[in-house]
Amino acid sequence: MSAAGRAVVRFDNVGLRYGTDREVLSDISFTLDPGRFYFLTGASGAGKTSLLRLLYLAQRPSRGIIEMFGQDLITTPREKLPSYRRRIGVVFQDFRLVTHLSAFDNVALPLRLSGLPERDIARPVADILDWVGLSHRAEASPASLSGGEQQRVAIARAVIGRPEILVADEPTGNVDPDMALKLLRLFEALNRLGTTVVVATHDVHLLDRLPDPQRFVLERGRLAQDGGSHRGGGR
Numbered sequence: 747m748s749a750a751g752r753a754v755v756r757f758d759n760v761g762l763r764y765g766t767d768r769e770v771l772s773d774i775s776f777t778l779d780p781g782r783f784y785f786l787t788g789a790s791g792a793g794k795t796s797l798l799r800l801l802y803l804a805q806r807p808s809r810g811i812i813e814m815f816g817q818d819l820i821t822t823p824r825e826k827l828p829s830y831r832r833r834i835g836v837v838f839q840d841f842r843l844v845t846h847l848s849a850f851d852n853v854a855l856p857l858r859l860s861g862l863p864e865r866d867i868a869r870p871v872a873d874i875l876d877w878v879g880l881s882h883r884a885e886a887s888p889a890s891l892s893g894g895e896q897q898r899v900a901i902a903r904a905v906i907g908r909p910e911i912l913v914a915d916e917p918t919g920n921v922d923p924d925m926a927l928k929l930l931r932l933f934e935a936l937n938r939l940g941t942t943v944v945v946a947t948h949d950v951h952l953l954d955r956l957p958d959p960q961r962f963v964l965e966r967g968r969l970a971q972d973g974g975s976h977r978g979g980g981r
Contacts, residue, residue: 752816753777754911754942755801760810762796769808770796771967778911778944783937785953786946788964794946795839795915797964801944802836802913803827815910832860835909835941837917841900843888849899850875850884856907874902877932879925893920901929905936912936914945918952930955 755778762771771793778784788794799805800812803819812819814830822830835856843852854871858864875881878898888896897920904912912933918926930952937943945952953959963970 752780753813754780754815756811756813757800758811758813760800760807760812762800762805763808769967771800771807774810774969776962776969778942780942781937781940782960783934783943783956784945784960784962786944786962786964787948787950787953788970790948792964793967794964796967798913798915798944798946801911802834803831833910835904835907835912837897837901837904837912837914839915839919841888841896843896843899843903845888848885848887849880849891849895852888852899853902853906856903860907870906871902874906878902878929894922894925897921898925898929901932905932908936908939909941912941912943914943916947917945918947918949926952927955 757774757776760771760774761769763769774797786794786797796805800807803814806820810820815833817830819827819830844855847855850871853875854867857867857870872881872884875884878901880895880898880902883891883895886895888899891899897917901914901917904914914933917933918929921929926949933943933945934956953961
């Protein structure tokens with residue numbers, strides 16, 4: 747796809763294998779433009795989660811080039827990677843909430859880690875919890891929340907700091923269709939503020955909710971179709 751200005755992410759011939767096994771991702775090349783919205787689709791086992799792990803810097807590739815924010819991250823020392831990770835919001839498929847913290851404190855965690863004064867934390871956290879329909883569960887522990895409620899807390903935590911890139915792995919998998927649409931609108935709102943959004947999903951109906959979504963399709967660890975409009979290309 748053509749870049750609108752400087753790409754926020756560039757993958758060039760990236761491959762990934764775990765140990766001595768065969769590659770789970772092969773010859774992956776694409777760019778992500780600033781402020782665009784992308785869907786990543788593909789069958790279970792196609793490599794979506796592995797590709798997302800590369801995007802949020804939890805995994806280094808076995809080969810190839812990854813550039814992010816104008817920086818070659820393959821040659822960047824590991825001790826400098828956390829500063830780049832803080833610019834990326836992540837919604838994990840397994841939520842990864844801190845079990846001993848309330849829903850409020852889980853959502854507030856990124857703001858506190860960034861050094862924001864406590865007086866400036868309560869309002870944005872309350873607002874985002876209200877938006878995802880959990881203002882009445884602010885003091886609840888993760889163990890007392892349903893799967894869908896945990897998912898919404900995880901999403902609120904990922905977007906609270908207005909990250910430059912948002913990476914979401916099946917973010918609507920544990921919510922009903924109405925809440926799925928509401929969460930998609932939240933991602934859209936964040937995208938309009940300039941965040942590059944990448945949503946991995948099995949739910950192709952989500953693609954119909956956006957006017958002209960950009961889509962990457964993974965098949966057996968390779969990109970079968972990249973950067974195309976959902977309505978312009980086949981499934």
